[in-house]
């Protein structure tokens with residue numbers, strides 16, 4: 001009988017993607033994914049340390065699982081950050097494994113089942129970086145309609161609030177041959193859309209690649225990578241990337257958006273603050289004016305391209321006036337989506353030297369003002385789409401109504417549709433033309449007019465990993 005593994009994911013897309021790899025890897029070793037940790041042979045907590053809240057959630061979840069008769073694994077960024085300290089403070093944890101050591105997980109779990117002492121593996125693969133492909137273990141795996149592909153890992157920036165350079169190490173890049181090969185195989189397995197993943201995805205470089213982006217001070221070859229994917233995988237419908245850094249938005253990237261049909265009409269570009277003084281203290285290495293100029297060029301390159309962003313409020317020393325500058329930037333850029341966070345001091349970050357001097361109540365008030373502004377923009381944007389038509393890639397069942405499906409437009413709006421009786425080819429993986437009938441707070445509802453590309457009979461090899469916590473996006 002197959003063994004059972006429960007997998008709980010905290011944090012960002014990178015972690016969601018790592019969880020897919022964990023599921024595939026452990027699936028190949030004979031562990032079937034189950035929802036409920038009760039009765040599972042192995043429970044993996046894939047952790048995040050970018051926000052204090054996510055770290056607290058790990059500690060309370062681990063404490064809750066202590067009583068179960070299971071092998072308990074802590075993976076991800078808290079594992080990397082805390083290492084041996086986790087086992088010392090919670091000796092019931094059997095395995096601590098960092099993001100670069102996931103390939104060792106099946107062996108570590110087997111050893112724990114045989115009664116081995118708690119094991120800690122948190123070594124960066126600096127000399128020979130490894131990237132686990134989606135079918136590393138199981139060739140039976142069927143891709144989601146929208147799939148992540150890792151292009152790089154680590155981060156060379158030193159944003160003063162961010163723990164990622166410490167938990168994920170310096171930048172290491174995957175070869176473009178490997179990236180293109182994985183995308184081709186995903187498309188062959190049913191993926192219609194690919195999201196390129198990297199901590200600063202647009203700082204991608206490959207030794208020996210023919211065309212440097214001369215506009216980028218660091219010589220990023222990301223636009224070259226986008227062009228290579230567009231040329232060599234013509235069957236791909238949509239290409240997105242996350243999370244880019246504004247420093248690497250160059251004329252070559254703008255030109256790629258203007259010329260490559262496959263690039264979706266939406267870019268998520270973290271800004272973090274609209275105040276130059278705060279940006280400097282955050283060590284973001286761009287000014288507000290540079291951000292605005294680059295992003296407006298990007299938006300102008302493609303009709304209908306929408307923008308979203310990340311913002312931190314209450315950074316040390318942020319005055320009310322500086323926060324107002326962020327509000328004015330949100331309005332000026334007309335962001336249609338925004339993730340906002342209150343600053344919280346993280347271990348091993350340069351900002352620890354600054355005084356966390358914005359009171360909690362003031363941080364909360366600024367966050368609420370930020371959401372009020374951004375949600376008004378989101379609502380106005382969604383309302384403007386009622387009565388229009390949009391191409392929607394259907395991803396699976398919707399929670400809105402029995403038999404409904406949910407998908408995304410090329411601009412990344414979430415759309416719920418009823419399944420029309422007698423219309424062939426409607427299902428996950430289908431691209432359908434939808435007439436937008438109604439705008440909700442964060443999504444649209446519509447009616448399918450016709451099927452542009454029929455869906456596949458998608459059978460996921462494993463259930464989607466359970467996700468807990470905040471949608472954390474960095475860079």
Ligand code: SF4
Pocket residue numbers: 155156157158159162163164165199200245474475
């Ligand atoms: S916020 Fe992004 S760019 Fe800055 S250090 Fe963290 S991961 Fe790197």
